[in-house]
Amino acid sequence: MSRQNNLSVMAHGPGDLRLEDIPIPEPGPNEVLLQMNAVGICRSDVHYWEHGRLGSFYMEKPMVLGHEGAGTVTKVGLGVQHLKVGDRVAIEPAYPLHNDQFCKSGRYNLSPTMFCSATPPYHGQLSQYYVHNANYCFKLPDCVSCEEGAFIEPLSVAIHACRRARVKMGSKILICGAGPIGLLNLLVAKAMGVAQVAICDLSISRLEKAKELGVNFIIKVEKQTPQDLAQKVWAVLGEMPCTSIECTGTEFCVQAAVYATQSGGTVLLVGHGPDLVSVPLLNAAIREVDIRGMFRYCNTYPMAIAMLASKKVDVKPLITHRFPLSRAIEAFEITRKQLGIKVMLKCDQV
Template sequence: MAVKNLSAVLHAKLDLRLENRDVPAIGEEDVLIRMGPVGICGSDIKYWTHGYCSGVFVLRAPMVLGHEGAGTVVQTGSKVGNLKVGDRVAIEPGVPCLRCRICREGRYNLCPRMQFCATPPVHGNLTRLFKHPAAFCHRLPESVDLEHGALVEPLAVAIHACNRGGVKAGSLVLVCGAGPVGLLCMWVAKCAGALGVVVTDIDDQRLAFAKEKGADYVINVRGVEEPIAAQQIISAAGCSPDVTIECSGSDYSMTLGIHATHPGGSVVQVGRGTQIPSIPLTLAATKEVDIKGVFRYANCYPTAISLISSGQLPGLKSLISHHFPLAETEMAFKTALSRDAGAIKIIIECDQ
């Protein structure tokens, strides 16, 4: 009897189906993974609700969703030497060409030939059995379980964002947006030695959670004009933030960051706002505030796994608010979209 490979397949906007697909045949440098937990990302929600993400990546054919995954190796290709059957792995979803100039420079996340899980036309890992190059599967130490493994991907985003912003010992950091990536940026900044972290949002419940989890200051900016909100941040913290990390996907927060950030500091854009935002670039230039983009991550998985295994992020799994079996994927997506559900990070268990 053929093995059934149940998968969550998006056919079009709001058309998400569970289908039994063929088990993928692995190549000599691939591994076959029995998937465990897979997190729902904002990009997954965007594809489901709009059929596109960031205005650039457009769904044109059925695609398996999911890119925040971990699982157990069940088969290895003939040339795989770094993994064996039974190893538990966190899957780095982006596979670059490793040959172009940008890859050779080490910034492989910007590779023009990047193949990234659940980015059209590449299938994701919200499936029972998934094939992936062994070079981009990171073995998990015994102290790191598969749920932690599924959180490595968003944690890598936070590490890359803090690296881009130059967060260091003594920095004051402003994080705009108290969602999962914002909270992870807060924790990573603290691990890097940040003197304090201010978190802004428009949701009191999320701000209360951020405060409980270590934010030094939280400010609700709903309905507050950016220059006034900036002054509130400076007054609360006693000085201007050295680094702002925008995680809300709001043009408002980019403007807020430019107003609030100390002259000579950095504003890092993690969230995706409008394609052509209206932000005060002249003010940024006058203050010599560097605006830096973030696109996924590069060389951050080992650091993420090390932070988890060393116990520096003891509250990491508290981000997981809901669990669903693979058969209830659509309900999981509806829960992620619902404000009433109070979801933070939703995990789909592919082996259930």
């Protein structure tokens, strides 16, 4: 197909972000070609732009960014039965390349061989047109917008987090960090029947957003020890939370989450920080506090779509900025400076 009319957001290396036309791809067997509608910008996209890498993943060639997307099917490949031209879909960006033991046990997110949009060496979704595996494209009901569809990826992170954190109806929990993932964990936990949520952050503006979304208690992180922060959590909740969901990746908040959580409770690590972090392990061990990790999500898209369709979760207040694709560099600057919550690029508006 022609090289024209497929404007894409391409990272060429640290600090080098460009808008370029690339060829419109053809869908292969079991694939669909999508005209992208909305794609959210994630901090990992910004990290690739700034550093050319994320964790152990290094960019060795220019890469299209973006993995939080929704689009409209414009062409179907051989063997695709459940989708047709005109269907609007949310895109699950990561899927296993082989049917290994993790897939067979239902934990395909842990498979060592994965395709993942905007993870080297694979291009992402910030283009006018994008091809994806049809089995990982989920049809959106009429009552769910494409912007909401683009939120299903980070919403899935929160659903998987609450599952891994053993969130229980009627419980009290702590969330460390009021960024997009922390706020989505707030919404999901509330939808799952949590009685009270306390959330802590350095940013007053983000804590105010949490209040708008229905958090019970906000805690401004000051110059204090992790134990002091834990004491504040106990004071506002009236008791120790049974679950703490840590979304910052900072050593301080990891320690505070351990100290704050009740004996027999769970600390769930969502945020990615340094490789080595000092943790009060003996404190956790003698109180049987389980420290659990998570990686992406699995089997979450149907639940995320149901939450949005039923209005149990409303993600629209989290969208603070919208830009056409042609203003992508400006949108990335806004995200880098953390001037909003979720910045959305409209790929069908050039």
